[in-house]
Amino acid sequence: MSAELSSHGLDKIVVLLVAAITMVPLFKKIGLGSVLGYLVAGLIVGPFGLRLFRDAGSVLHIAEMGVVMFLFVIGLEMRPKHLWSLRKDIFGLGALQIFTCIGALTLLGLVSGYSLAFSLLGAAGFVMTSTAIVFQFLAERKQLADPPGEKIVSILLFEDLLIVPLLAIVALASQSTGGGQEVGSSGVWGIVFPIAAMVGLIVVGIWLLNPFFRILSLAKSREVMTAAALLVVLGTALAMQLSGLSMAMGAFLAGVFLAESTFRHQIEADIEPFRGLLLGLFFMAVGMSLDLSVVYANLHFVLAAVVAMMAVKAACVYAVARVTGSPHRMSIERAILMAQGGEFAFVLFSAGAFGNLITAEQEAMLTATVVLSMVLTPLAVILMYRLLKDEEKSLDGVEKADGLSGNVLVIGFGRFGQVFCQLLLMKNADVTIIDSDVDIIKSVSRFGFKVYYGDGSRLDVLRASGAGTAELIAIAVDDKEVANKIIDLVKSEFPLAKILVRTWDRTHAREVVTKGVDFQVRETFESAIVFGEACLKTLGVSDEEAADVAQRIRDLDADRFELELAAGNSDAGREVILGNVTKPEPLVKPKRIQPEGAVQSSPS
Incomplete structure (x- = not known):
């Protein structure tokens, strides 16, 4: 079983499906949730388990489409006016939480004796919460549209907006150390391209998407509409990626622009099967990425880093939530749910290693830390809900039943x-x-x-x-x-x-x-x-x-x-x-509603 499977691809798909349908129902049955089931399934079949897959990176690259489609579906539920109403949370709450966490995690690295570049890069990567894990938990508990869920969504959107400046900072720092590529005029284009892509996406979303789907609907073909929905999702994701922005953010904005469309429900139904399968594949790919050899070789660092970084980040998230007026229970829930690192950290660490800011071994250590934090998050959330007691609501202004009477x-x-x-x-x-x-x-x-x-x-x-x-x-x-x-x-x-x-x-x-x-x-x-x-x-x-x-x-x-x-x-x-x-005959003969001016043909 340790040998690599054949190159035809079909057997690999079968292995993934078998692993998923075996582990996910089992983990849901014992109350540990589907996310952890996918992660464990990926770990078992991956390069550090049974070695049925050797290249977890290629699987992760494909599986990222699950996150993209998930964000697109979320965008379909959020109308532009509603998104605009969240602007204070996105740029206010989001900025406060991110910069607070980056500062605290960087200080943690410096106090632990690591260099400024290593500490800052590790902090910037770990502060980027896993969009897929957080959204999955919020969706399972139907909390995406609740005020606490909307605040978390706002913070995640701000994190996506930080991708370009963080990569630009890494590029500039790499150039100062003599590594990486020349920035020069490309630094200007690195800002112009994302802005142009955003403007183009807004123009297409507001004025072209609805007419596009209206024309295609005339074909009365379900397959064509499904293909068009996939084209919109993948096309916007590709455009955002080529401009240096987040694929997930591009898909989310495309969903937002289609939220007012009359085709919204049809598009959502077409995307749903792909979203569910690819999102599960993403979690499996993350499980495959957990390099147990790196964890074992640097066991003390990885375990200490996971515990310390998750604790510090959770404390910062809790503090920011309390300062901005969230109640105690809501603040704890947000802190535990957002305590892990995210999938964007892999890109940031890779860029840092390419620019000689960190070594390849340090990149592997940081990557293992983030992956392990993602694996531990479902367990932490489950434990939180089991231990966290419901807050007693205030009875101020409420009269208790006592000495009452009536008919x-x-x-x-x-x-x-x-x-x-x-x-x-x-x-x-x-x-x-x-x-x-x-x-x-x-x-x-x-x-x-x-x-x-x-x-x-x-x-x-x-x-x-x-x-x-x-x-x-x-x-x-x-x-x-x-x-x-x-x-x-x-x-x-x-x-x-x-x-x-x-x-x-x-x-x-x-x-x-x-x-x-x-x-x-x-x-x-x-x-x-x-x-x-x-x-x-x-x-x-x-x-x-x-x-x-x-x-x-x-x-x-x-x-x-x-x-x-x-x-x-x-x-x-x-x-x-x-x-x-x-048994009785129909009371009313069904009528076919004819368009205005149409002539109904006589029955044969």
């Missing part, structure tokens, strides 16, 4: 509760409302709702909320287990109260019915019936007939539900009930 007790005041309570309040019912979400309580108080703080799954809170005197207890919490627990408590301690429950789905509905509640309704069932009734009316069905169909569906669903209860499983009566729905 109706409502538990849970989310979207569902806010709607049905309006009916009760309109008829002047004596309603007491409790909820355990402080944010909801504070939010609805601005609209005149009086909601008390209390956990309805606790018996003492139910007593304090007036459950003992309530004629009706309405349970509208959005957690099935909590709802079931409340039902059990009410049935046991307050048997005279009527229980009405909002259920999650059919399975939950059967559970609460068997518990003996007086009424239950699935949270989306009636709204879906009303929506379907409106669809029928739009198709030309009369109001009376549409209402009759809606009632028939309600009756059929109720019959099916009774059969399921009797049989004790969700499949009971499925064929019978669904068969009854599909």
Whole structure:
């Protein structure tokens, strides 16, 4: 197995796929996440594992397209106006964090006895956070659009903007030491080209991309649209790379310019399969790049450098976050998530070695340090979320449930509760409302709702909320287990109260019915019936007939539900009930919508 695989390429693809589908599900199953699974898979099949691949650099070069496509998809979700609103975070917060980290990490290197060139280059490389790892974690937790996620995105964008000046500094420093190439007039072009590329990208993105996709859509070919989407992503990435800028930033900006396009969703769907596969390949390539021989030969340096640099960078990120007003928990999350070095460090270290600022051995040591920090980040993030307790929210301005009474007790005041309570309040019912979400309580108080703080799954809170005197207890919490627990408590301690429950789905509905509640309704069932009734009316069905169909569906669903209860499983009566729905002739003959002025042909 140590021999190099054949040169046909297909066997290499099979090896990568086998490694990925073996390790990623395993690591997700044990709670370590997909990123670490890809990294370990790459390490196993790479040149320092089973040696099924000898050139990790070539794989990494191809896999960088995964990061490019990922950033393009992120850009599609961020409209230009929204990006402009983040300019203070990009150039303010981003600059503050980057320069603080560079200063602290450079000082760490100098204190440890290394030269200024080595310390500064190592700091500049390590301060560049891994865009792929951070975005992947934010995407998995659906935090990209949240304010904390947007701040991290802003910092990463500023890091991408620093690529050109950092490479220019390395080139100038190399020239002063007699290494590298002459800068001369190329230094001017090194600034002009990136600016020209950015201006060109803006012009193309605003005025040409939409007409381009509109013309191609006339071909009505999915393959053509997919090819066009790939052309836009790879073309902008190539243009940015040739101008000296980041490929990922070019793809991100292309996505931003297409965010307002009517073809945005189609493009995103076309890119998604390539993005997922190539991003996974990127993580595997990073795992392959971990040179275990270098780590073993310089074990003390690499381990000490990884721990020290990650700790110093995390401390700086945390300090900057706190100074700029972020709460404690959010600051810790940002610090741990951004504590590692990034893929751009490989380019910077290579340029430094080419310019004789560092030796080839030092380059390998720094590269191993960055790669190991990327490997350790998923573990650090997982450990953080397991150890970090949720912050207790302030109860200032929120009144706890105590000594309350009323005819109706409502538990849970989310979207569902806010709607049905309006009916009760309109008829002047004596309603007491409790909820355990402080944010909801504070939010609805601005609209005149009086909601008390209390956990309805606790018996003492139910007593304090007036459950003992309530004629009706309405349970509208959005957690099935909590709802079931409340039902059990009410049935046991307050048997005279009527229980009405909002259920999650059919399975939950059967559970609460068997518990003996007086009424239950699935949270989306009636709204879906009303929506379907409106669809029928739009198709030309009369109001009376549409209402009759809606009632028939309600009756059929109720019959099916009774059969399921009797049989004790969700499949009971499925064929019978669904068969009854599909037997009648269509109520409305489907109509083909014709463009204005078109003539509809007669049926043959």
